[in-house]
Amino acid sequence: MHTPILDVKNLVKWYPEVKAVDDISFSIEQGICFGLLGPNGAGKTTTIEVIEGIMPAGSGTILYKGKSRGTVFHEEVGIQLQDTELPMFLTVKETLETYRNLYRRKANLDDLIETCHLNEILHQDNRHISGGQKQRLLLAMALANDPDLIFLDEPTTGLDPQARRYLWNIVDLIKSKKRTLILTTHYMEEAQILCDRIAIMDYGKIITTGSPTELLEEHCKGATLNLQSNISNKILDKLPWKWFRVRDRIEIQTDEINTCIKILLEQDIDLSTMTVRSQNLEDLFLKLTGKQLRT
Amino acid sequence: MWRRTWTIFKARNHEFFRDKSSLGWNFVFPFLVIAGFSFIFNEDNKTMYKVGIVHSDNPAVTSRESSGNLNHYNNFKKSRYIEFIEFKTNAMAMDKLRHHRIDFLIDPDSRQYWVSKSSPTGYVVEKLFYSDSRSMIGDFKKQSIDGSEVRYVEWLFPGIMGMNVMFSALFGVGFVVVRYRKNGVLKRLSVTPLKPYEFLTAQIISRMYVILFTTFIVFVGCMVLFRFDCLGTYLNLVIIFSLGGFSMISLGLVVASRSSSEEFANGILNLLTWPMMFLSEVWFSLEGAHPWVQKFSRLLPLTQLIDGARKIMNDGAGLFEIRQQLIALTVMSCIFMLMGSMLFKWHKD
Numbered sequence: 001m002h003t004p005i006l007d008v009k010n011l012v013k014w015y016p017e018v019k020a021v022d023d024i025s026f027s028i029e030q031g032i033c034f035g036l037l038g039p040n041g042a043g044k045t046t047t048i049e050v051i052e053g054i055m056p057a058g059s060g061t062i063l064y065k066g067k068s069r070g071t072v073f074h075e076e077v078g079i080q081l082q083d084t085e086l087p088m089f090l091t092v093k094e095t096l097e098t099y100r101n102l103y104r105r106k107a108n109l110d111d112l113i114e115t116c117h118l119n120e121i122l123h124q125d126n127r128h129i130s131g132g133q134k135q136r137l138l139l140a141m142a143l144a145n146d147p148d149l150i151f152l153d154e155p156t157t158g159l160d161p162q163a164r165r166y167l168w169n170i171v172d173l174i175k176s177k178k179r180t181l182i183l184t185t186h187y188m189e190e191a192q193i194l195c196d197r198i199a200i201m202d203y204g205k206i207i208t209t210g211s212p213t214e215l216l217e218e219h220c221k222g223a224t225l226n227l228q229s230n231i232s233n234k235i236l237d238k239l240p241w242k243w244f245r246v247r248d249r250i251e252i253q254t255d256e257i258n259t260c261i262k263i264l265l266e267q268d269i270d271l272s273t274m275t276v277r278s279q280n281l282e283d284l285f286l287k288l289t290g291k292q293l294r295t
Numbered sequence: 296m297w298r299r300t301w302t303i304f305k306a307r308n309h310e311f312f313r314d315k316s317s318l319g320w321n322f323v324f325p326f327l328v329i330a331g332f333s334f335i336f337n338e339d340n341k342t343m344y345k346v347g348i349v350h351s352d353n354p355a356v357t358s359r360e361s362s363g364n365l366n367h368y369n370n371f372k373k374s375r376y377i378e379f380i381e382f383k384t385n386a387m388a389m390d391k392l393r394h395h396r397i398d399f400l401i402d403p404d405s406r407q408y409w410v411s412k413s414s415p416t417g418y419v420v421e422k423l424f425y426s427d428s429r430s431m432i433g434d435f436k437k438q439s440i441d442g443s444e445v446r447y448v449e450w451l452f453p454g455i456m457g458m459n460v461m462f463s464a465l466f467g468v469g470f471v472v473v474r475y476r477k478n479g480v481l482k483r484l485s486v487t488p489l490k491p492y493e494f495l496t497a498q499i500i501s502r503m504y505v506i507l508f509t510t511f512i513v514f515v516g517c518m519v520l521f522r523f524d525c526l527g528t529y530l531n532l533v534i535i536f537s538l539g540g541f542s543m544i545s546l547g548l549v550v551a552s553r554s555s556s557e558e559f560a561n562g563i564l565n566l567l568t569w570p571m572m573f574l575s576e577v578w579f580s581l582e583g584a585h586p587w588v589q590k591f592s593r594l595l596p597l598t599q600l601i602d603g604a605r606k607i608m609n610d611g612a613g614l615f616e617i618r619q620q621l622i623a624l625t626v627m628s629c630i631f632m633l634m635g636s637m638l639f640k641w642h643k644d
Contacts, residue, residue, distance in 0.1 A: 071488065079483075081483055087306055098305075
């Protein structure tokens with residue numbers, strides 16, 4: 001059996017009066033993209049910042065390639081933090097070269113520029129690049145040492161859909177090179193597309209883990225009916241399926257769609273604005289936690 | 296180690312030399328101060344007191360009797376270092392006197408003068424006014440200073456350069472590191488193999504380079520513009536400025552060791568720089584100041600730097616003569632460096 005590239009056991013992290021990470025354990029096999037999912041405040045960033053060594057763990061063990069993290073860990077991992085500014089008055093190329101030179105092992109600069117599509121902005125001052133370009137540069141900085149393990153903390157937060165997809169393509173490219181990635185996100189679509197395995201976190205705990213397909217098969221076999229919200233709770237409570245009020249709509253998660261529609265029609269409910277779709281990770285999160293993911 | 300230190304050193308230098316406002320300030324500021332002060336305190340322009348002159352609005356007062364003998368007034372008007380300013384109206388002149396814009400007001404026509412009771416300079420001018428320039432001064436004989444005198448600009452120059460080093464060192468390191476911590480640049484660097492001592496070394500070397508470079512340019516520029524001499528050796532001057540700069544960079548690192556608030560750091564840096572500016576004899580000598588003020592002044596790195604530099608430039612002192620300053624700066628540097636590296640944190644709590 002292969003040694004996992006990262007093995008986290010019983011990790012606990014306290015902030016004053018708050019248990020941000022509550023006794024979590026997981027391990028990550030080499031060459032996969034592992035997603036840590038959860039709403040804001042779930043403990044995702046704290047978890048990976050403890051693993052990255054930015055802050056100390058309260059208790060628990062973290063093993064990298066079967067050993068405690070040491071100098072080798074910093075040499076072999078690449079990290080993209082959630083909130084960071086770029087050095088001022090440096091060009092994109094100079095920034096990349098600066099970070100490459102901090103490592104013994106260096107990625108090929110031309111490959112890095114090509115992978116992260118930085119050619120057009122190579123000689124631009126960091127202060128004058130867009131949000132999407134900045135994220136691509138931060139990603140390139142994380143790849144500067146040709147890392148074995150890459151941490152991406154909410155890399156697409158705040159990006160427009162086009163820039164987000166652009167970044168997904170780059171992550172796909174990194175995956176194709178058999179690198180291991182740990183990705184935190186609160187976008188379920190992103191996790192579903194990019195991740196081989198996911199762990200859903202809430203209140204510092206891991207609620208469930210598995211591949212997106214496994215999790216959906218296990219928990220979300222049916223469909224989600226989306227209806228207008230002027231239906232009384234009394235009627236909804238009679239339904240044998242889980243239902244949720246999501247913003248100004250009602251979502252019913254059912255694996256017997258025909259029966260569900262029949263019952264609703266019997267109750268004289270207007271179904272003219274109803275939409276039906278297959279269940280996804282967002283529905284899974286709703287089912288497991290009883291709340292929306294993007295809160 | 297050196298590869299990483301060199302990388303950060305280069306990046307920091309790019310940052311400094313491309314930041315036009317900061318770069319300009321480092322070069323222009325000392326030039327302006329020295330030019331301004333050498334003009335103000337030039338022998339021809341050196342004014343210590345300001346006396347207003349007003350002519351009485353009432354012609355009846357300006358009679359032959361009242362104008363009488365104005366020799367005393369005319370002698371007083373020949374006094375050096377006193378600027379005489381004519382005012383059209385008594386009201387305007389009185390207003391200036393009330394607001395201490397002038398030290399003394401005299402109306403030769405009505406043979407009256409006014410002085411503010413609360414003004415020390417007014418008191419001195421009044422005494423001067425009363426004194427008779429032709430009075431006997433006993434057996435005292437006027438003598439001149441032998442040898443070449445130290446011009447004011449030559450005395451001032453090491454102080455201004457020291458002050459520039461202080462601002463550059465403290466704000467250039469203290470403020471910048473705090474900004475790095477606040478915006479996450481330090482946090483990003485902390486997850487690379489870069490060690491804190493490598494980062495701090497790079498900051499020190501980079502700032503030392505900037506300080507010596509700007510000091511050299513300003514020094515040469517001022518020598519050409521103001522034509523003053525350095526009696527000691529330039530190497531000794533480089534040594535004292537290097538050590539002084541190093542000591543204040545280390546002090547900057549102490550300020551920058553933990554804080555992530557630019558406002559807080561700014562406050563602390565001002566708290567350090569302002570007393571040093573006034574108590575380190577940048578502008579004026581502390582001779583005659585209370586002994587504890589003089590003792591406190593010796594604890595400030597800027598005092599030691601300026602003292603040493605003045606001894607080299609103005610008196611031609613060698614390293615042995617300034618050993619006290621060199622030892623003091625070395626000890627201060629060691630203490631500050633130790634504190635800075637012990638307290639240093641990559642990121643905010």
